[in-house]
Amino acid sequence: MRKSNPFINKIILFLLIFTTNCYSQNPLISHIYAADPSAHVWAADTNKLWIYTSHDVPGTNHHATMSDYHVFSTSDMKNWIDYGQILSIDNVDWGISYAWACDACFRNGKYYLIFCMFEKESGLMRTGLAVSNVPQGPFHNIGYIRGIDLGQDPALFVDDDNTPFLYWGAGGKCYAAQLTEDLLSIIPSTMVDLSDQLFEIFEGPWVHKYQGKYYLSYPGLPDKKWPEEMYYAIADKPLGPYKYSGKYIPRFMMQSGTNHGSIVKYKSDWIAFYHSAWLSDGMSEVRNLMADFLYYSPDGRIKAIIPDSSGLSKGKQTNCIIFLEAENGKSAGGRLEGTYAASSLGGYSGKGYVTGFVMRNYVEVLVQVAKDMKAILKIRLSAEKDIAADILVGAKMMAGWDGLTIKKTKGWEEINLGEVQLKEGDNKIRFSSHDNVDLKLDYFIIEPLNE
Ligand code: FUB
Numbered sequence: 001m002r003k004s005n006p007f008i009n010k011i012i013l014f015l016l017i018f019t020t021n022c023y024s025q026n027p028l029i030s031h032i033y034a035a036d037p038s039a040h041v042w043a044a045d046t047n048k049l050w051i052y053t054s055h056d057v058p059g060t061n062h063h064a065t066m067s068d069y070h071v072f073s074t075s076d077m078k079n080w081i082d083y084g085q086i087l088s089i090d091n092v093d094w095g096i097s098y099a100w101a102c103d104a105c106f107r108n109g110k111y112y113l114i115f116c117m118f119e120k121e122s123g124l125m126r127t128g129l130a131v132s133n134v135p136q137g138p139f140h141n142i143g144y145i146r147g148i149d150l151g152q153d154p155a156l157f158v159d160d161d162n163t164p165f166l167y168w169g170a171g172g173k174c175y176a177a178q179l180t181e182d183l184l185s186i187i188p189s190t191m192v193d194l195s196d197q198l199f200e201i202f203e204g205p206w207v208h209k210y211q212g213k214y215y216l217s218y219p220g221l222p223d224k225k226w227p228e229e230m231y232y233a234i235a236d237k238p239l240g241p242y243k244y245s246g247k248y249i250p251r252f253m254m255q256s257g258t259n260h261g262s263i264v265k266y267k268s269d270w271i272a273f274y275h276s277a278w279l280s281d282g283m284s285e286v287r288n289l290m291a292d293f294l295y296y297s298p299d300g301r302i303k304a305i306i307p308d309s310s311g312l313s314k315g316k317q318t319n320c321i322i323f324l325e326a327e328n329g330k331s332a333g334g335r336l337e338g339t340y341a342a343s344s345l346g347g348y349s350g351k352g353y354v355t356g357f358v359m360r361n362y363v364e365v366l367v368q369v370a371k372d373m374k375a376i377l378k379i380r381l382s383a384e385k386d387i388a389a390d391i392l393v394g395a396k397m398m399a400g401w402d403g404l405t406i407k408k409t410k411g412w413e414e415i416n417l418g419e420v421q422l423k424e425g426d427n428k429i430r431f432s433s434h435d436n437v438d439l440k441l442d443y444f445i446i447e448p449l450n451e
Contacts, residue, residue, distance in 0.1 A: 127151030333366030
């Protein structure tokens with residue numbers, strides 16, 4: 001891996017961001033370290049784009065510490081939502097560490113997250129499957145896919161006739177197979193080894209369809225040397241044979257050692273998602289999301305992308321909030337202590353809201369950020385009387401130990417609680433009130449403030 005000089009990296013980063021466009025959009029999301037983006041537009045709402053990602057832990061600069069996944073959505077490429085932790089290794093009974101790349105698919109009314117982790121028993125990298133009724137999760141582990149022993153970097157491709165295919169691979173190998181209807185096994189007779197068809201492949205396959213052809217894009221190691229570049233190959237059928245067709249993201253300044261990405265059509269644009277190390281000043285294993293428009297030549301070849309800070313911005317400044325449903329509890333890294341989820345009062349967002357705030361009962365949510373930062377905290381609640389709320393952000397009580405007075409609401413109201421200080425990494429925000437009134441808490445919004 002390349003050695004990097006932090007001072008030179010800072011200068012390069014400054015030039016990358018400020019020479020091209022003052023409304024920079026690369027890094028695409030800048031409050032959290034995220035990598036290995038798998039982008040999708042789901043049929044239920046083609047106005048929305050979703051990116052499912054792995055998550056790098058600040059301060060570790062090591063892929064072994066990766067332990068959870070996030071999803072981000074947008075409807076306009078300007079305003080983004082981070083839905084918090086959508087699956088953690090803590091909720092995967094068979095997983096032990098290395099929560100690496102993931103992907104997602106929609107099938108028979110459900111959303112599936114496909115991911116990879118080291119399995120406790122065997123120490124093998126398994127390809128796991130988790131399910132949710134909604135694209136933003138949280139996702140619930142349902143096991144790992146049978147028939148694969150080294151299941152790193154899974155990507156799902158569902159063809160127009162609804163046939164599901166799985167692609168996976170690492171260490172110079174890439175395999176593909178048709179999946180069973182329930183997605184929990186490969187069909188062994190369909191499995192193919194594509195490694196020799198994919199020039200310089202190292203890991204991270206992804207398949208999309210363009211003008212009736214199958215495009216398999218992947219990170220490769222030119223001459224077996226780091227860092228990776230993004231290549232692609234084209235086939236007439238999903239399982240190949242594939243013909244190597246070129247490189248579409250060559251090496252660029254301050255990329256990470258790895259690259260990994262996806263290609264998707266959103267509204268009328270084709271977009272390539274990938275990652276770099278711009279946000280961490282070049283720390284190779286602490287990565288951030290990147291995106292650029294992708295263009296094809298008339299003969300179907302992909303034109304090379306030269307990453308710069310303008311990304312998809314078209315002159316617009318982007319913004320990402322963190323949106324956390326109170327009722328998600330431990331499925332999203334939070335906790336309901338004595339409180340409980342309910343749904344009898346209509347008009348809530350998500351699956352319901354949290355109530356039962358008596359004694360010291362509380363609801364806690366997990367907020368994950370890349371760096372120490374200030375943010376605005378908002379909550380949506382319904383309170384039949386004025387209440388005294390205790391809101392703990394990390395170890396600090398908002399408004400001191402007297403608590404905060406929240407006025408009685410007229411039904412559901414979103415309330416701005418003001419500025420809070422978040423620290424690099426995991427932050428717990430805990431809400432409690434012991435006024436013994438009918439109080440219902442719907443969600444938390446955290447709006448990171450750009451310094
Ligand atoms: O994010 C961890 C690993 O790094 C991925 O699984 C690989 O594709 C590489 O991006």
